[in-house]
Amino acid sequence: MPSNRRAAETAPGQTDGPRVLKKYPNRRLYDTQTSSYITLTDVKQMVLDAEVFEVRDAKSGEELTRSILLQIILEEESAGMPMFSTQMLAQLIRFYGHTMQGMMGEYMERNLQGFVDLQSRFADQTGGLYEGKAFNPEAWAQFMAVQPPAMQNMMSSVFDQSKTLFTQMQLMQKQAESFFPGMAGFTPPPAKP
Numbered sequence: 001m002p003s004n005r006r007a008a009e010t011a012p013g014q015t016d017g018p019r020v021l022k023k024y025p026n027r028r029l030y031d032t033q034t035s036s037y038i039t040l041t042d043v044k045q046m047v048l049d050a051e052v053f054e055v056r057d058a059k060s061g062e063e064l065t066r067s068i069l070l071q072i073i074l075e076e077e078s079a080g081m082p083m084f085s086t087q088m089l090a091q092l093i094r095f096y097g098h099t100m101q102g103m104m105g106e107y108m109e110r111n112l113q114g115f116v117d118l119q120s121r122f123a124d125q126t127g128g129l130y131e132g133k134a135f136n137p138e139a140w141a142q143f144m145a146v147q148p149p150a151m152q153n154m155m156s157s158v159f160d161q162s163k164t165l166f167t168q169m170q171l172m173q174k175q176a177e178s179f180f181p182g183m184a185g186f187t188p189p190p191a192k193p
């Protein structure tokens with residue numbers, strides 16, 4: 001009888017690992033958990049729900065999660081209120097192939113995580129003010145509007161520290177280039193699989 005109970009607890013198609021989406025040549029995405037085709041909007045909702053998933057090419061098994069996430073970002077950026085300015089996108093592109101490309105990715109990831117942590121702390125400090133609602137951009141703006149100047153100064157301080165860290169990274173790069181003049185602009189070859 002325990003085997004019947006275990007079968008009832010595990011839904012068909014579910015596994016212990018990440019949810020697997022298969023991408024077919026016709027650009028359709030197939031959700032192996034629900035045994036149905038889904039859209040990028042559905043994948044975006046999975047991201048918003050913090051669901052762990054991976055996208056694989058249906059034929060080759062190649063990992064495609066990043067490209068699908070980039071497609072979602074592109075759609076969001078084209079939808080009206082872009083997050084990235086043209087100047088910021090140009091700056092990002094300039095870092096590809098640059099000696100500091102790896103450090104830039106890590107720098108941006110840490111800053112974004114710090115911002116998410118800060119937002120989470122603010123949400124906790126509201127004492128349930130936004131309970132039941134997503135802490136969306138409008139709620140965030142409303143929350144920040146009623147904060148005393150000290151809170152706004154704290155946010156400014158976070159951004160100043162971020163700028164200082166980036167300046168230090170650039171200085172380290174210049175020092176490395178002066179120690180190893182032949183290495184200026186050197187990009188190591190990609191790792192072989």
